[in-house]
Amino acid sequence: MEPATPTGSIDLSEPSTYAAIVLYYRLGEQLEKTVASLLAQTVPPQRVVIVDNDSRDGVVEKVAERWGVDALILPTNGGYGAGMNAGADAIGRRDLPLLFLTHEVVLAKDCVEEMLAVRRRSAAAQVGPVLTRASSGGVWSAGGSLTRSGRPGHRPSPGVEDHSTAAWLDGACVLADPTAFHRTGGFDESYFLYWEDVDMSLRLAEHGPVVVANRARAAQETGTAPPYYAARNALLLWRRRGRRARSVAFSGRQVAAALRESATGRPERAHARLAGLRDGWRGVTGPRPSVSPSTLVTLANPLPEALSHFERELRYVLSHAVGMTLVVDPRLGRSVEGQGATARLLVTTVRLLVDRIWAAARLQGRTIVVLWPAFGYYDILTLLPLAVRNRVILINHDPKPLRRQLGHGLRPRRMFRALSEKGRIDIVCLGQPAARDLLEMTGVHPVVVPHPIRPESIAEPSGGPIRVLGQFKDSRNSEAVVAIGADDFGGRAKEVVGRGWPSFAGWTVRDAFVPEDEFEHLIRTAACVVIPYDHFYQSGVATRCLELGVPIVGPRHENLEELFGKHWPGLVDDQTSWAAAVTRVLSQSSLDELLDRRAAYTEVTIEAWRRVVSGPTGRS
Incomplete structure (x- = not known):
């Protein structure tokens, strides 16, 4: 997807039939790509409002000035629904279809044109694109589905026809009919985070079809909802809609999930899930009650x-x-x-x-x-x-x-x-x-607690070199580097960058200090990063790789298992397995597994730190 070049303002002389709201919260540079892809559409928006949900990082102001769009800075973070509603109110007009985007979405050039065409042909109340992974291009959602017990799911592939009906559409990218949207009263802000999109689709379906434009594409990395909000908000929705049997069935499945999490060493997730169920039956709304936004x-x-x-x-x-x-x-x-x-x-x-x-x-x-x-x-x-x-x-x-x-x-x-x-x-x-x-x-x-992580925009799939990064120490496993150097890997280059490393056959070694900006570039452009360590507590290099979606190869160590999962194909059990592990992680399937793991690790980490910082004491 080609990014646009900023012009400083939108040319309103071009035909345009919709307004766009982009919701932002502390993601950083990825917002630039979202806005660029929006303004590069074959049918550009008539107006763009970027809503900052109290990020206080200055990103929205800079991006809005650079691209000549409007910025709406909210004094508090009221969640997804509140931010989107504020953006819709700022648009001011009730005759334009509203395109709602979150800050990490990148649109294909004709994405909105396809969605608008489907809206005209189907008289839809809501239209969404097929959502693909930004890293691999693989489809992860061709519209949402709901099971009998009330759990949400995603159709894995689009239909062959022009459009398909869906039970609900992901709130990352949706086009709403203005009349239907305003008649429903907009997004329900009481959910705070997650399930507002399901709720909105179900309410809009009372005014017209909810459909997926099967030829429209938007890229976004999939994630998972924190267990508290996933459990509480689903239960709130089904109870509000009078679906008692579905509420009971959903609760039973959530209790079973919590028991599995406790049995597999994830008590934080189990605790949060059960707390969500409790609050869902009590009718608790908004941010999680144990959390004080003013702390x-x-x-x-x-x-x-x-x-x-x-x-x-x-x-x-x-x-x-x-x-x-x-x-x-x-x-x-x-x-x-x-x-x-x-x-x-x-x-x-x-x-x-x-x-x-x-x-x-x-x-x-x-x-x-x-x-x-x-x-x-x-x-x-x-x-x-x-x-x-x-x-x-x-x-x-x-x-x-x-x-x-x-x-x-x-x-x-x-x-x-x-x-x-x-x-x-x-x-x-x-x-x-x-x-x-x-x-x-x-x-x-x-x-x-787990090492904190800050997920960043995903590195593009790279044909770049296999790299070892960081300073040489006595605890480095030189035998692993030698073993990998003996393999050609289809002619792929191999590089060691860091102070104090000796020379190795098959490797280019650069003995130099690497500043922060170059360090990130070296990770982003690597096909994979090797962690040849014998003794360590946490690998900062491995953490950065997980943040950027770059696969690693390293010893089967507790820290790497915690970051990437016990079944990560890049974990090495003995000295003879290093080259084979590199071959495994260079496959596309390992990248998809890595991105799923990153979403799960981020969720667990946020919950663990929440309990430590907001609790009276974490001392066991």
Whole structure:
């Protein structure tokens, strides 16, 4: 799909028969592609309104100015329905069909033309395109279906005829008849997230057909609804429509799903699903009640350069988990990067302690998340004043560092244990391997949560090289690199990029520091990324690959299993299997599996962090 070139304004002299509303919330650069594809349509919109659901990231303002469209910045996030309704109200006219888009959709050039043609021929109240995966082009929805027990599904392939009827249409891209839309009162805002589209289709079907234009195409990566909203909102819908038998049958299936999740080690999902059922029967609407949209979380990052991406990942997860207002306080996380000399380090330590004592006098009732223990196990000393009137969460990435570091000796470990038991400080580890080492080193039981993830626009399927990225360390598995280098893989290039790597037969090695922007480019343009590690807690490279939809090959390690699933074809069980694993992940089927896994991991991660940050304590 070719992106358009911005002109600064829409040419209203061109024939146009619809208005478009694009709903945005903290996705970033992908919005540019959505707007570009919309304005490049063979039949362009008469007016475009981009609705910002209280993102506060400045993206909508920049994109609106660049493309010459309208921006509507909402002061609060009322969910999908509220945002779309606000956009429809901003259009102001009731005679134009309304095209509703979410921020990640990319339209084929003739998508809207096909939808408008089907609308005229079928007198439809609602028309949707065939939805494809942005990465592979494969169809994932040719219209929605509903089972007898009330569960939603997607037809996997379009019909051969011009259009097909559907039970409901995905809210990512729908064209609504203006008369029917306004007669129904617009989207029901009480759902907050998910099932508004099913509800809208069922209500619009009372005014005309709901159809799929089988020749129209729009690309969007499929995802899954968080279990709380999936259970609660479905139950709300069926109860409101008087379908008691369907409500009971749906509830039974959800209880069975929760039992399976508990039995397979996913208690967070089971808990959220059952909470959704409870609230659905109680008639609870809006955001999840345990979530306070006004909750203020303060992030303290003492490594603002090294942990810049981790900070963005955590901000994404927390904002989506609980709708919290996030603040980064540079004083609470005064940078310790580059503090080599003892005197400079001592001065920084004293200043950080003073900053945190002063902050303790002015901050109350907040949740303060410290992204790294700047002084090892001694860091807890500087956090005790803050913990008197606030809840403090300290993330320990590396409880047993490979190299000797400040604050990891026996004395600070003993002090850490004694003080962590007395203060209101929760210690968080990103995975079980780190948690086990922390327990062994200190006797403290940490809270275990998945590494946060920030899903980004999917990398295009690449004919690029097989890559190894990152600095060489003693824990790197050179034998794996040698084994992969011995295979030709159909003439595909193989590259190692990072400081300190030796030469390997079959590989091009570039010994260099890789800055953040180039690092992302190297991942996006790789056919796959190899993780040749022997010992690690979490692989930041593997996490970035999951975010960008790039397959990895690595050892069967708990962290990689958590990220990609135990059955991921790129996991290696022994030294002889590295080349075979590369061959497996280069297939298209592995990419589809990866994108499904990314959606599931994101959902689980958001729920886990929601429970940690919004709960009174996560300490087990």
